[in-house]
Amino acid sequence: MTIDEMLSGALTVGIAGHVHPDGDCIGSSLALKNYIGAVRPDIKVTVWLEEFSNSFDFLKGAGSADHDMDIEQVCDLFFVVDCGDIERLGAAAKYFRTAKKTVCIDHHMTNGGFADVNIIQPKASSTCEMLYYLMDADKLDYATAECLYIGIAFDTGVFRHTNCSLRTMNAVGSLIEKGLDTEELLDRTFFRKTFAQNRVLGLVLERAKLTDDGQLIFGVLTQEDREACGVSIKDLDGIVDQLRVTEGVEAAVFIYETMQPGEYKVSMRGNQKLNVAAVAVSFGGGGHIKAAGCTIKGEPEDIIEKLRERFFDQLM
Ligand code: AMP
Ligand code: MN
Numbered sequence: 001m002t003i004d005e006m007l008s009g010a011l012t013v014g015i016a017g018h019v020h021p022d023g024d025c026i027g028s029s030l031a032l033k034n035y036i037g038a039v040r041p042d043i044k045v046t047v048w049l050e051e052f053s054n055s056f057d058f059l060k061g062a063g064s065a066d067h068d069m070d071i072e073q074v075c076d077l078f079f080v081v082d083c084g085d086i087e088r089l090g091a092a093a094k095y096f097r098t099a100k101k102t103v104c105i106d107h108h109m110t111n112g113g114f115a116d117v118n119i120i121q122p123k124a125s126s127t128c129e130m131l132y133y134l135m136d137a138d139k140l141d142y143a144t145a146e147c148l149y150i151g152i153a154f155d156t157g158v159f160r161h162t163n164c165s166l167r168t169m170n171a172v173g174s175l176i177e178k179g180l181d182t183e184e185l186l187d188r189t190f191f192r193k194t195f196a197q198n199r200v201l202g203l204v205l206e207r208a209k210l211t212d213d214g215q216l217i218f219g220v221l222t223q224e225d226r227e228a229c230g231v232s233i234k235d236l237d238g239i240v241d242q243l244r245v246t247e248g249v250e251a252a253v254f255i256y257e258t259m260q261p262g263e264y265k266v267s268m269r270g271n272q273k274l275n276v277a278a279v280a281v282s283f284g285g286g287g288h289i290k291a292a293g294c295t296i297k298g299e300p301e302d303i304i305e306k307l308r309e310r311f312f313d314q315l316m
């Protein structure tokens with residue numbers, strides 16, 4: 001079923017993605033909003049997303065995203081994008097629950113299909129790649145193309161990861177043809193860091209620990225560290241990826257304290273040998289084989305030991 005077909009009969013549409021939205025989540029939510037605005041201007045579209053980095057603010061529709069999620073609204077149709085389970089919708093779950101019809105478009109292999117209509121493609125690089133093929137390419141405008149391009153770029157590590165296929169690059173090629181300023185788009189959203197972000201990366205790298213014959217690397221950041229560096233959670237993108245490219249490392253784990261003291265978000269990246277999704281799932285999280293996450297309460301040192309235990313079987 002295409003997006004155009006899904007919209008049939010709907011007058012109010014809601015869109016939401018996962019908590020702590022990343023490039024693919026922001027890109028897919030805003031792309032869908034912009035596309036609907038272009039093909040069905042009679043539909044009222046609301047995007048519910050938690051606050052995200054202001055490097056995405058220039059994208060069309062970013063300013064209208066509702067971060068508070070305190071208004072009451074019942075949607076004819078509700079799209080969940082880039083989100084593998086209902087808990088990860090956070091406060092936006094209430095709009096999912098009350099909507100007349102729900103559609104989930106996602107590429108997390110841990111997604112069991114919790115909406116009325118589920119389009120789940122674990123082989124797709126990103127939700128934005130999926131959306132590209134669900135949209136009518138002729139009706140897809142510049143603003144939508146920018147959002148989709150950014151989402152694909154983020155989930156492929158700028159077209160480097162093994163999830164980046166011919167199908168991905170065909171989509172990317174067509175998006176570029178819409179006239180995108182690709183270099184500026186990537187610098188603005190992916191590569192450019194504030195001075196504070198570079199400092200916090202430096203801090204994590206300086207304190208990083210190698211374990212298990214150098215096969216695992218752990219980085220830790222507490223709330224206190226974050227405050228000392230003057231950064232917030234949404235400024236931590238890219239740190240785990242830098243840990244991952246350490247020579248000899250099979251999996252990189254970045255553990256950072258959330259807004260709840262004593263609660264840590266665990267962000268993991270694998271190289272050739274390990275399945276980090278399996279470890280994340282064993283702690284109630286999820287993700288992909290080479291990129292997954294979960295949340296664990298406790299002291300960082302204990303969390304590291306627990307994670308090492310779960311990696312143990314895979315490391316043999
Ligand atoms: P992150 O490390 O936050 O960049 O997440 C890596 C991948 O794992 C992304 O695709 C996330 O959507 C997914 N992921 C992260 N944390 C969780 C979680 N607690 N539950 C399910 N999926 C997660
Ligand atoms: Mn995501």
Ligand code: MN
Nearest residue numbers: 024082126127
């Ligand atoms: Mn994604």
